[in-house]
Amino acid sequence: MTVWLDVGGKKVRVSLPGSREGVVAAEVDGRALTADVRMLRPGVMSLVVEGRQYRCVLDGDGVVIDGRRFGFEVEDPRSLQGRRGAGAGTDGPRAVKAPMPGRVVRILVKAGDEVGQGQGLVVIEAMKMQNELKSPKAGRVAKVAVAVDDTVGSGDVLVVVE
C-alpha cells in the first residue's frame, strides 16, 4: 500500500509491502529503505535501519523518536474529501476558541483587521498564567466575540478569522 504523508510541512509518499512486521522493504519518495520492524505494543515500535535502532512512539498525530516529536498528517486521498467537509482546511472562517476556562485580559485585534498566521489575537488568563491565542491562518478578523475582563469557558469562541 502507499501512504501519502505531510511530515512537518513536507509531503512524502511511502510505499509499504503487504507484510509490515519483520524485514520490510519500503520506498520513501522512490528511495529504497529497508527496516526491521517490530511493534512492541500498540503505539510503541522498534525500527532497525542499517544497524541503527530507533524506538518510535506514536503520540496522537506525531511520532516521538529520540525525545523529539515529529508531527505528521496522513493525506489519504480517500479521506481528503471528508476532512474538507469537516471544515478543518484553511479555507473558510475559523473560530479561535478558549482552550480552557479563564478571563480575557487583553484583545490585540479588532474586527476588520488583517492578520497573519500565528499573529496574537487575544490574551486570556487561567490558573494565574497568561496565554496568547494566535491566529490559525492569515485572513481578516470577522468578529471579536469577547471583551476585556470577560470570563470565558473552555471552547467558547473568542475571535473568528475569515
Add this chain to the structure above:
Amino acid sequence: MLIANRGEIALRVIRACREMGLATVAVYSDADRGALHVPHADEAYRLGPAPAAESYLRGDLILEIARRSGTDAIHPGYGFLSENADFAEACAVAGVTFIGPPASAMRVLGSKTKARQAADAAGMPRVPGSVTGLADAEEAVRVAAGIGYPVMLKAAAGGGGKGMRAVFGAAELPAAFAAASSEAERSFGSGEVYLEKLIERPRHIEIQLMADEHGGCVYLGERECSVQRRHQKVIEEAPSAVVGEELRRRMGAAAARLALSAGYVNAGTVEFLVDAAENFYFLEMNTRLQVEHPVTELVTGLDLVHMQLRVAMGEPLAIAQEDIVLRGHAIECRIYAEDPENNFFPSPGLITRLVQPGGPGIREDCAVYEGWRVPLDYDPMLSKLVAFAPTREMAIDRMLRALDEYVIGGIKTNIGLFRRILMDEDFRSARIDTGYLERLLAEGTALPQKAVLEDVVALAAALFSASTKSEAVVAEVAVESRWAVAGRREGLRL
C-alpha cells in the same frame, strides 16, 4: 491511616503504610475516582465535587470519613490541609492523630511574621535591614553604612519589583532613595521605603528536619532548590554542590534550634538563602513533608514517611545525628503538564501514551497512567522523576538518560526543559542561583538535538498509520466524536 490528599503524594504515603502493615483509607473528589491513589488503598470514600474547596480542603468531611472508617490517624501530604493549624487542632479534638507538628508549633512557625520573630529569638541569621520605613535619605545612608553595601531599597507597601532599587555605594543612595520613594508613592500610594542587604545571586538551600515527641531532633542534610521559575521549584538536588561539612553543621544546628524552640514535632523544612560568601539567611519554615523529600531519602538511605509515622506513634527517633551520613547525589525533576513553548501554560488532558523510564538509580513518584485524564482542577504535576548516582555529574547524566526513555503523549509536558537545563554548562558546573532559570529561558537558545533521518520518520509515521486500522487510534476516534477530535486538534494548534 486516612490520607487526606491525592496524586503522587497520596500514593507515596499509602505505599509506606502498606509496608508498615497499616490499613489505608483514600479519599477522592469526583474528578479523581479514577486517580491512581484510589485503587492502591484498602478503603476509599468520596469527598465531594472536583473543586478543592468542596473536596480536599473540607476538613469537616475528612474527619467525618475518619470517624466512619474507624481511622486512627490522618496524613495530610503536602498542600491542601497540610499546613492548616485549625485542621490539626480539629484532628486532636476528634482523637485522631495528625501526622505533622502540633497546631501550636504550626501557628508559630508557619506564619511568616511569627516565624521571623521565632527565628530572631533562636538567634537565626536573617537578611539584615531596617525593620521599619526610613524617614529620609540621611537615615537611609546611616542604616546602609551599618549593614554594608550593596543594599536594596524596597517599598514597604509593595511588591512586584516596583519601588525597588539596588544601591552599590553611599554616593548613589540619596538619588536612589528619592526615586524608589516616588515610584512607591505612585504605585502603592505610600512612599514608605525600607532597606535590606542585597543578597546577590542567592541560592535556595533548605534543611530537612525530623523531630520526635521526646525532644529529639535531627537534620537530614540539605537540599538545593535554586532552579526556580516564578518562585516555583523546578529541579531539586541533594546534597548542594556548595555546602560543605562545616556549613551543613551550622545550618543544620540553627534549623534544629528553631524547631525545638517552638516545640516542633515530625518532619519539617527550614528554608534559607545562601550567598556567595556562604552566609545563610532564614527565609521560612515549611511545617510538613515537602514535594522534594525523595532526594533526601536517597542520599540518607532513610524513609521519611516511615519516620513520620513512627514519630507520630510516639517512638523516639531511631537514628542519632552522628549516624546520618550523606552518600551519593540525587536530583529530582518535577514533571508538569504544561507547555514550555507557550509560557508554561497548564496542559491538562488525556494521557494517550505513557512510556516510563527505569533502570539503575531511577525512582519515579508518579500517579498517572495511560488513559488517565489529568484534571484541570489541581496542580498539574504529573510525576517526580529522581536520579541517584555516586556523583552529581553521574546523576545528571543518568537523569538525561531517563528523560530520553520517557514519553508522555497526548498532553504537553516540560520534559524538554529539563533536557535543556541538564545539558547547560552553568547547571552542570553548579553555577546556579534563584535567578538562573529565568536567565536561561531569556537566552532562548535551541536545544542541540540528535539528527533523525527524515526518511526514517516518514517510514515510522507510515507504519503507524497503516496499523492504526486495528489499533488504539481507531478506538480513540470511535469513542470520541469527530467533532471532539477536530476540536482537540484545533486546541493543540493554538
